[in-house]
Amino acid sequence: MSDRSIELSSRRGLLMMAAAAGVSLATPRILRAAASGPKFGGDLTAVRAAIEKQQAQALKRLQSWIALPSIAAENRNMKEGAQMMAELLKDAGFQNAKIMPTDGQPGVFATLDAGAKRTVGMYFMYDVKQFEPSEWSSPPTEAAVVERAPFGKVLIGRGATNQKGPEATWLAALHALKAAGRKPPVNIVLVAEGEEEIGSPHFAQVVHQPEVLQALSKCHEVFMPFASQSPQGSVEVFLGAKGMIEVEMVCSTERWGRGSKDDIHSSYKAELDSAVWRLVKALSTLVSEDGNDPAIDGWFEHVKPLTERQKQIIAEKVANSNEADVKKLLGVQHWVRDLSYRDALERLASQPTVNIEGMYAGYTGPGGKTLLPSKAVAKLDFRLVPDQTAEEAKTKLLAHLQKRGYGDIEVKVTGGYNPTQTDENSSLIKASLAVYKSEGLSVSLSPRLAGSWPGYIFTGPPVSLPAGHFGTGHGSRAHAPDEYYVIESSNPAVRGMAEATLSYVKHLYALAAS
């Protein structure tokens, strides 16, 4: 995901998360009996046996996939990755899996006709984030399975949890059904892309193909497999996600036509304009004095407040959380403006943000250098909430700068997602929650992920379907070194790969019964 799961970027984060988990370290049996509740799929004894028998093979399939990293930013293994994606789908029972060229990297469009009454839409990504092998404790393309307390046996590799692990687990469910002599309970329409990590710039070109739209028109939802259990076992279900534009703002004397074209000795400052001051002043107009509210003209025009139900969901989450633990995990002493935890979570779900991801200008080495820099750069992300759109955000940002005389500052929009929202009463959410409940899992419902994913391509027109990504299992450190995915869990509340496979089987039956 360019931005889907919210990861702590430091190793310290991982350790604290582990410490906060406080889970049992007892060795688990691979497949425990499900908790009481509705029996999705009826008697799954044969399916369970098939999962257990095929687990080594399923793991090997995932490891082979991780061994071929497709990275759009580096144009690495893209054709090969799309090819492998198509083959993985065919192996799992899809009758058709077609490579779909785009102006960027190819997507894949696949269909599985099970002769079922109901058709389910699926979203996959086959690309992964860049990585630097020297930063890993285990080689990122080797996908070794190692013991890592307190989680148990985890697979370490790029794509382990984002997104190949959960996707391979979901495919294992199809393999198990077949081995158990069952047809999938639903027909499946699957679209996959290879540019998720660069913001899905061409994915709409795949989805909007007439044959794809035609196929998706039979679906009631679009689902993406995700290992969304917390270390404590709670399944996080987000009913939407913020949108985002990512922007690079470049202020240069050359474009401005003022100051010196080149970096020059700083003593000239008295008679020459500075690109750095200009960028600082321009940036300063984008947010409130404390840096916490967007101050861009008209920014809140289409911002919808939280509904009473959304506020209620947050209140429930607060009641089930330990604020001190969360603060410790995040390394935080105060929420903005010393808000209560509830108010902080309401802000997190409801407020658009303007964030400086990074910034640089002039001399950045040790000590000083008496320089008047000719260029300054800031990288920003702007999180959007319903009913803002990425296009609207871009237009308003440009107009805001233009109006204040900063029209020469280059604004490169490097990516954009609209916000996405899915109805709590949709079949997707109801079926998913029912499965988790049947498994005795606690659910952490949230009105909106503060991160972003390309779900809007499905929730927005012309597809206009509920869409979500969640599931059992646990993984973390997406985009970071030592990304992992739990294969065998030490914590009875957290599903390992085989248990998560069974959960996806039930999920298919639950959707079939919707």
Added chain:
Amino acid sequence: MSDRSIELSSRRGLLMMAAAAGVSLATPRILRAAASGPKFGGDLTAVRAAIEKQQAQALKRLQSWIALPSIAAENRNMKEGAQMMAELLKDAGFQNAKIMPTDGQPGVFATLDAGAKRTVGMYFMYDVKQFEPSEWSSPPTEAAVVERAPFGKVLIGRGATNQKGPEATWLAALHALKAAGRKPPVNIVLVAEGEEEIGSPHFAQVVHQPEVLQALSKCHEVFMPFASQSPQGSVEVFLGAKGMIEVEMVCSTERWGRGSKDDIHSSYKAELDSAVWRLVKALSTLVSEDGNDPAIDGWFEHVKPLTERQKQIIAEKVANSNEADVKKLLGVQHWVRDLSYRDALERLASQPTVNIEGMYAGYTGPGGKTLLPSKAVAKLDFRLVPDQTAEEAKTKLLAHLQKRGYGDIEVKVTGGYNPTQTDENSSLIKASLAVYKSEGLSVSLSPRLAGSWPGYIFTGPPVSLPAGHFGTGHGSRAHAPDEYYVIESSNPAVRGMAEATLSYVKHLYALAAS
């Protein structure tokens, strides 16, 4: 100098400078007859012959000195550099040259008693700026002499012009006098330091030693040799220099106690404070809306306006300059606020500045990274004019930030000089101008260098003497790769090393006659 000569930092700058010079490329004779005017030193035939005879040796002496780079920032060759400085002085006729320990790197205190009526104070530095050999076209410690159009034969090396070249040229004047059977016409008190390039933090410890103060009390001025001819041949004489403090401002969530202690995923921005926004907002309060005037509380309290005479000097400079050429050289289309050249030069001489030398925070690589950074850093220099002081500037900056609630932002003052001013009617300036006039050189007088040097240690109490650094000869690219000093000049208006040596001889006689 940490900041004395104003250098363009790009190679393009050098080329344009060369192009703007438009000088004759005819091979020069080493020693031309001086222009008509007062005969400082009387018949200098023997001295001239000595200079000519000793030129190879003088050049070799300079090359040996450059081969031993003393760099305080790297604690490199400091003891050896001070030792060599002392030896160079003794070789040139100083009876005493004593290494002076400080809390930092050692200085040197030397005296030459010529039995003369008048005693002249001198300031030397033996350290040089850091360098990266791979960036040089000729190895920086080899000090090779190469042909370089349009200047002629130039020596390329670190310290070539800043400051070993001019200093070695001045020492050559003493050697020539001796070889010609003359005593120096003045007694000399010389103080040298090895920390000029890091802002002279311990030089006052040398100068304020009772024996040094006692020796300097016999002097009427303090002079530093400088190759201050422009490529066109005009000798630049500055009657003062701005002061400066250099500052690193660091805003961190850890020190602030808000936001996350570590870099964290940017989606948390809605509920967490940002160190980058905080620094941007704090910086923004330091300057006017267009970034051109300091806006720090009380900053202008002790700022003195230009005198009528200073304005007149600037007007004369404007009359003798081609604004278009200057703009081209600097890569500039407009002065701040579209000022006239005269107003721009008045600002340059008279106004304090706040400049961002460099800035960095968060992710600065290619593309974006959805990060909420925990730290942001800005490097600034604050130029000061009479009667501001470095100490006052530091105090006012801290108070300004404190008053606005930014007291947690770390402010590391990494260096500081007071402004310095020398009377146009002082013996130093009058004698120097008389020498240049006698040589038929044009002089570019300026009320104040916009850069900074440690002259305030002499012009301020307890020494309180006129001080200046200028001289004939040309060099450039101080602090940059391919720093050079003209040894044999292609331009009759620009002095080569031997001619500059003769000029320093006359300068000694001119000071003796003051």
